[in-house]
Amino acid sequence: AQSVTQPDIHITVSEGASLELRCNYSYGATPYLFWYVQSPGQGLQLLLKYFSGDTLVQGIKGFEAEFKRSQSSFNLRKPSVHWSDAAEYFCAVGARGSTLGRLYFGRGTQLTVWP
Amino acid sequence: GAVVSQHPSWVICKSGTSVKIECRSLDFQATTMFWYRQFPKQSLMLMATSNEGSKATYEQGVEKDKFLINHASLTLSTLTVTSAHPEDSSFYICSARDKLAGGRMETQYFGPGTRLLVL
Numbered sequence: 001a002q003s004v005t006q007p008d009i010h011i012t013v014s015e016g017a018s019l020e021l022r023c024n025y026s027y028g029a030t031p032y033l034f035w036y037v038q039s040p041g042q043g044l045q046l047l048l049k050y051f052s053g054d055t056l057v058q059g060i061k062g063f064e065a066e067f068k069r070s071q072s073s074f075n076l077r078k079p080s081v082h083w084s085d086a087a088e089y090f091c092a093v094g095a096r097g098s099t100l101g102r103l104y105f106g107r108g109t110q111l112t113v114w115p
Numbered sequence: 116g117a118v119v120s121q122h123p124s125w126v127i128c129k130s131g132t133s134v135k136i137e138c139r140s141l142d143f144q145a146t147t148m149f150w151y152r153q154f155p156k157q158s159l160m161l162m163a164t165s166n167e168g169s170k171a172t173y174e175q176g177v178e179k180d181k182f183l184i185n186h187a188s189l190t191l192s193t194l195t196v197t198s199a200h201p202e203d204s205s206f207y208i209c210s211a212r213d214k215l216a217g218g219r220m221e222t223q224y225f226g227p228g229t230r231l232l233v234l
Contacts, residue, residue, distance in 0.1 A: 042227055042228065043121075043228045044210075090158065101151065102164060108158050110155070
């Protein structure tokens with residue numbers, strides 16, 4: 001069965017510092033991989049996704065993520081964090097070949113940004 | 116971009132009453148809609164998958180008689196929480212998949228969520 005692990009519940013960084021949010025998944029093959037961001041009381045916004053090809057994917061708001069098959073990881077990075085990046089971040093996986101398109105979410109990582 | 120709306124954005128109701136939440140795809144037709152539930156500081160848990168014109172598929176542990184889902188058209192799905200109790204208080208989020216994209220996963224769009232508080 002698919003599962004997603006986000007080992008960091010809460011991360012605090014200073015504005016301008018670099019950021020890396022960890023995500024590990026368990027799946028029998030290479031899944032579809034996603035990162036979403038959720039602001040308080042809001043729905044989810046897609047930051048980026050990986051389906052195939054280049055393992056380093058670029059997303060919106062200056063985020064990028066790297067798929068590492070050997071480590072079953074899809075970590076999210078940003079070189080310089082802005083105060084507006086404070087939010088909850090979710091990693092998600094979806095099964096390849098799935099006709100339903102259901103996603104499995106990690107528990108999320110809360111990002112706090114200090115001025 | 117594609118937009119999914121939810122109504123209401125928040126609702127407070129008395130225990131024992133029923134509450135209906137609407138999920139609409141505003142500028143695309145959705146073959147499939149998903150309903151999630153999110154507890155505070157926790158992840159999204161899929162409750163059910165609904166396809167237009169057919170019965171919803173519920174996840175294990177979700178009471179289908181308590182959480183009624185109707186997907187009557189390609190742009191509207193509703194979730195009705197019947198005889199709501201305080202433990203049903205939660206944040207409910209829907210997502211919709213674009214029909215024209217052939218059901219590809221990347222075209223799943225999320226609504227802003229509905230916060231339900233049962234007193």
